[in-house]
């Protein structure tokens with residue numbers, strides 16, 4: 001595991017910072033999008049850290065029922081919108 | 086008197102078939118009467134509003150359900166599918182109408198008191214409408230509100246020893262046939278393996294892990310009662326290595342049309358007059374590999390050419406039995422047509438041991454190699470079957486460390502190009518020019 005992913009605070013900060021940067025154009029992301037933040041890590045480890053952030057209330061899931069996406073809690077599309085924010 | 090007029094839905098009650106519209110009307114009336122005095126946590130007219138909004142959707146030719154949402158229970162990222170309607174003023178009963186997927190028991194065995202408990206819970210905290218079972222195999226509880234979710238989850242897990250199933254980009258609830266618990270054709274204990282996989286991969290089942298959905302389905306034999314070959318990303322189909330066991334006396338009873346030996350165990354009896362049983366036509370002639378013959382009252386099977394299709398065993402179950410050296414085949418990549426067309430599973434492992442004593446080590450190794458590849462290389466919303474098509478079956482063999490073998494070949498090669506990798510060529514790409522020049526002039 002990379003030092004960045006291994007350090008819980010730093011890893012969470014990196015994810016939030018990345019999401020904030022993207023917030024203008026997009027609010028929901030696939031798990032794969034987070035791989036870019038941790039280029040040296042295995043997808044399975046990244047998934048664990050990101051899912052933990054949902055449990056910690058920093059992120060939230062959005063699911064169509066068939067796929068699942070992630071976003072900052074309370075940010076962007078909620079159930080009331082159809083992609084128009 | 087119904088709350089909403091539903092002339093279009095009423096049409097669906099005509100004809101000889103059972104109708105979900107009749108079932109919904111029955112349930113609507115049952116809730117209205119509430120003879121058991123249930124303290125409904127959903128609006129009493131939820132089912133009437135469901136009928137109403139469905140009628141409206143038929144009238145408009147478009148859906149009035151919104152797409153997706155952010156609902157779930159704490160710690161889980163699956164098992165609840167958020168649904169809201171976009172006409173809450175006219176149909177307040179279905180403003181929120183979430184689906185809960187509940188992990189069905191292995192082999193779908195229930196006690197009646199468990200089913201009663203489940204229905205009581207759902208009458209109390211949901212719409213009372215269930216789907217036993219959904220296409221995924223789960224118990225589907227249709228229609229509840231966000232506030233009820235944690236309460237339902239608590240009751241399921243604490244009072245009923247029951248868990249939610251998978252949804253979204255999770256491992257989906259593994260699903261199996263009843264296998265050795267009832268069926269003499271079963272080549273391995275599907276219930277035990279499904280239980281093991283469900284426990285082993287709890288994290289993947291409850292929290293998203295993958296580019297898209299991933300399904301395991303388990304069939305005890307090639308009859309494929311749960312159609313795992315068509316319905317799952319990884320399908321485990323029971324099979325055997327050694328010879329089909331033949332009881333020659335019983336074969337002759339079938340040939341003599343002994344009434345105690347009805348073909349197909351009597352399954353097609355009475356549907357029409359099939360005439361006397363004809364071994365040549367109904368068994369030997371239908372064997373897909375034509376590997377059987379019957380001479381001097383003796384049945385011969387060329388087992389090396391038998392594909393274990395089950396046909397002869399199904400027709401003469403008293404005479405033929407599966408072999409003794411049993412295990413399963415693993416097939417990968419079946420899917421419904423969403424991105425590309427529909428696909429059946431492709432055979433990856435012709436035979437693998439199913440061994441509970443070492444925690445099914447051989448099987449979990451294949452699973453985890455495949456996951457590592459798909460999580461790394463799969464595009465968003467790309468199923469395993471599509472990744473196999475995009476990067477090639479050969480790549481799948483590489484990542485799983487499985488050598489190519491004749492069983493992997495579906496049809497003769499259509500691609501005339503072969504690219505060797507350096508480590509596949511003796512000596513690699515490097516050569517000793519001096520050595521070369523000894524034999525070849527400039």
Ligand code: HEM
Nearest residue numbers: 097105139143215216217218219220221222223225312316
């Ligand atoms: C000729 C017409 C139709 C055919 C042949 C057909 C066939 C099927 C089949 C084979 C399945 C999978 C069942 C399973 O594996 O459990 C299915 C599921 C489903 N069908 Fe249909 N269907 C038809 C019409 C409809 C219509 C008109 C509707 C809705 C008004 C509908 C709604 C659904 C739903 C919601 C499911 C999923 C149910 C679940 O998750 O358990 N179908 N259908």
Ligand code: SF4
Nearest residue numbers: 262268271305306310
């Ligand atoms: S798939 Fe085979 S083992 Fe399973 S129930 Fe069907 S016939 Fe029996």
Ligand code: SF4
Nearest residue numbers: 372391392394395397
């Ligand atoms: S199982 Fe199928 S392939 Fe094998 S002998 Fe019987 S009919 Fe032929």
